[in-house]
Amino acid sequence: MGKIVAMTGNTAAYTGAALCRPDLIAAYPITPQSSVVEGLAGMVYNGKLDSSFVQVESEHSAMSVVQGAAAAGGRVFTATSAQGLALMYEPYFRMSTLRIPMVMALATREMTSPETIWSGQQDAMSVREAGWIQMFCESNQEILDMMLQAYMIAEDPRVQLPVNVCYDGFYSSHLIEGLEVPSQDEADAFLPPYAGKTYLDPGQPAALDPLTPGDLMMRYRKNHLEAMKAAQEVIEEVDRKFAAQFGRSYGGLIEEYKTEDADVVLVTIGGMSGTGKDAVDDAREKGIKAGLIKLRFVRPFPAERLARALKGKKAFAVVDRSVSFGWSCGPMYMETRAAVVDADRYAHFSAIGGLGGADLSCGHMVSVIEKLEAVKNEPGEHETLWLMND
Amino acid sequence: MSYIDVLKETQNVMTPGSSACQGCGGELILRRVMQIAGNNSVFAVPPGCMAGAGVDGWNFSNGCTAPIHITLLDNTASFMSGVSEMYQRKGRPDVNIVAIAGDGATADCGFQSLSGAAERGTKMLYVCYDNEGYMNTGYQRSSTTSLGSSTSTTPAGAAINGKEQQQKYLPLIMAMHNIEYCATASPSNMADLVAKIQKGLEASKRGFAYLHVFSPCPTGWKFAPDQSIQVARKAVAANLCPIWECEKGVFKLTPNRKPIPIAEFVRGIGKFKKLTEEEIASIQALVDARYALLEKLAAE
Known part of the structure; x- marks a missing residue:
């Protein structure tokens, strides 16, 4: 049985992410997301989470490191906001178009200019054509629950796409609410261990993403769109599955x-x-x-x-x-x-x-x-x- | 084992049929790095001449016998950080994690991710083939382009005579990252290059290893393809490419106390055709100062 704990949205995000047992986390601090990175670092450095934690020098590298780890078969996690998302746009777009699943928390924030650090959804909205699944949360309980659901949706063979779990910077990221935190056993019963493909494997040598002619590119894009369509059904299924185990349904789409x-x-x-x-x-x-x-x-x-x-x-x-x-x-x-x-x-x-x-x-x-x-x-x-x- | 035996007894990982130019230094370096690293490796090659030449496969007619990925121009080291972390986590430290990138992807837009991976001590070997510019896209200048070079973005024109700045000397910057192994090499000194690739791979099991290799480019620099090795040899002789290595902070310099003048190195190379006496003197002063500094660093 889970326990009731009062926590911020960012704590809910990293607590949920940790319950998914990521192999590797790479992240760079940015307001209002920073306490997600700090929380995960604290868990890893205190031996409470068995993940590789890579201290990167930018969000561009955060997304690149998790991309490399995911291509080598890992379940990976990162988090960011606004300017950080803008900086990581290049590997961000590539993550979805490589069709490799992962989850990223996005504490949404307004885009500069004018210079700002506060809440807004312009960051997430500006990348809605980058091929990711994007979900938005209302409560802290939803943020935590969606971490578990996000990995399940992303890793579904019909989907194979990265997922953004978005929640409002400050209004959710820094708001404290009481919520139920599942035990690790409960989380494990819901989300199976990652059985993703190792794309860069000397045992099965292949070129990952060589120069691709237009005809083949067209097929990849069509498949990507079809996966997005298939995801609609998967999202509803995962919501029902989650409700059956935890008694909380969010309505799917x-x-x-x-x-x-x-x-x-x-x-x-x-x-x-x-x-x-x-x-x-x-x-x-x-x-x-x-x-x-x-x-x-x-x-x-x-x-x-x-x-x-x-x-x-x-x-x-x-x-x-x-x-x-x-x-x-x-x-x-x-x-x-x-x-x-x-x-x-x-x-x-x-x-x-x-x-x-x-x-x-x-x-x-x-x-x-x-x-x-x-x-x-x-x-x-x-x-x-x-x-x-x- | 002599380097000739090493090369004889290892297989080419890159198949024949790449579209690299005749006399390409980059392809020669890449083939040697790949064959010594072998098939139990993961390779990354960012956009540039080598990716453009199809080392990872093109048209179903050529490719690579080991796993390979064309990274982004600016994330080779960070992408490979993730690959390396996963292989350490899987208990597979035997797999060589190797990046082979040009100077643009290394010294310019890829420098931040390279510096980050080096500072973290990521277990990998990063090889830069430095042909002093963006050759794959028609020789635009980079930060390692020599002063006065006529490139497509710094033409030797009536108002401005080629590149206005001296080159950035990346290998020493990398050595200052306190990495396991840092070295320079040239394809004209193959025994030294092979030994350094081997040392770099060995060091990559303990931390970050960096190899900066001079890469002559007949197409971009405008000299005859059969002169490539000769140009590389003269670059070493003129101290434009001094040969040294640094293991855990200990420098070892291959002595070259009687260098040939820079004026002799630049002769016959098209991109230097319009160099002025002042520019030649300026490059001479740069390489002399660089060599003097390396001598001090390598002093016992």
Whole structure:
């Protein structure tokens, strides 16, 4: 039986990662992720975790070291945020396109400029075309649980892709919550030892990733897209398997909250979802039929489930903690619109808030619901709502 | 065993059929490193002449008989750190972990990851074949390009006469990382090169080993392909490529107290055709000072 412990999101992340028994960890400190690296280093240096810990000189090398270890057959882990993710972009893209599974925690943070160290999801959103599976967590329990699920999803033979476990920098990474920590035996019963392929093996010599002509490249890309599609089913399966053992289900690709009879729906990502649920309760008390859909996965994008969940509703708004330059809206709004093929049957708009650590309050969420309620009978796109305090 | 017997009794790991230029120093160095390391190795070769020449396989007609990966231009040492850690963890320290990279991937954009891996004492052998530039893409300058060299990004022009800076001397920088083994070599001194590859592989079982090998490039430097070994020999004779090694901080210099002048080395090499007297004097001063420093480091 697991035990109940109060811990931060970063502690939940490294505790979950450690339960997965990684062969090798390579990471470089960056705010707000640093305590993940510190926590794992502490466990290894105190003999509580049997992993190789490689002290790298940059995030570019962190991703490169884990790439080498994974190519040599290891289960590997790293963590980063914002500028660190940007620096590791080159081996990051290659990790997914090599089709080698691994897990990386991403304590999401705003991208500079303006100079910032605070929360935001621009880092994760900016790499959503880099071929990784990206999941977003709301609570610290979810962060820990998703570490176990992430390895299982990544290593599934139908998937074979790296997974980002994203959670909001500071709001989740530094927030303390009580959560249940599975025992090592329970974790082992859920996640089997890694049986990955050793790609660089003198016993079976082969060239890993030689220069590849376009025709073959096309086949690889098509396979990668098919694996992303297959991952949707695997994600749901793993959620059910996890629920059967631990009694906690997160809904797989999306979570729906009071959507069944809703007229107007908030679509949220990550930590803001809890605030959104409070705002929905608040609106319900005022007689507004509000509901919420939490996007739990950004890649693969849960287009089908999202469209089904929105079917028959009058209006939706997507709250983004990042922007899409060139579209004058948030990126998840853009993708939600694309997923809902008949978007113009709904009233809909993008809401942008919480950039660079700015507060994304219950009041902001209420204002989104109020606007939805006001425009719900006017189908089509409405102006982007900036959730600012002035 | 003499180096000739060593080469006779080891197999080529790289198959025939690579598309390297005639007289390529890089290919000669790579073949010797690979055959001495043998098939119980994992090799990494970043983009550059050797990857471009298809040492890891191209068109199903040539390849390598040992596992090999084309790393990124800037992550060869860190990628191989991960491979090495996993092999130590698996209880397979017998597997040689070997990187073979050009000077661009080593001294320029790959330098950070190289320095990191060296500082950590990663168990691997890193061999740099230094042909003083980005040859695979048409000879752009690198930080190891000699002063006054006419390259495609530092042409000997009417306003600026070739590369304006002296070369960065990487081997001493690597020696200052307190690594197990650091050495320079030249394909013109094959017995020395073979011995150093063997020593480097041995040292890679204890920690980081680095070998910096002078690599003549007829195509980029513009000299006849049959002159490659001669150019390498003159580079050693002129002290542009002094031969030394450093084992755990102890320097050993192969003496060359009567060097030929730099003016004699540069003669006949196209990239140096427009060197001025001042530039020749400046390179001469650099190599003299470098040799004097190495003599001091190697003094008992």
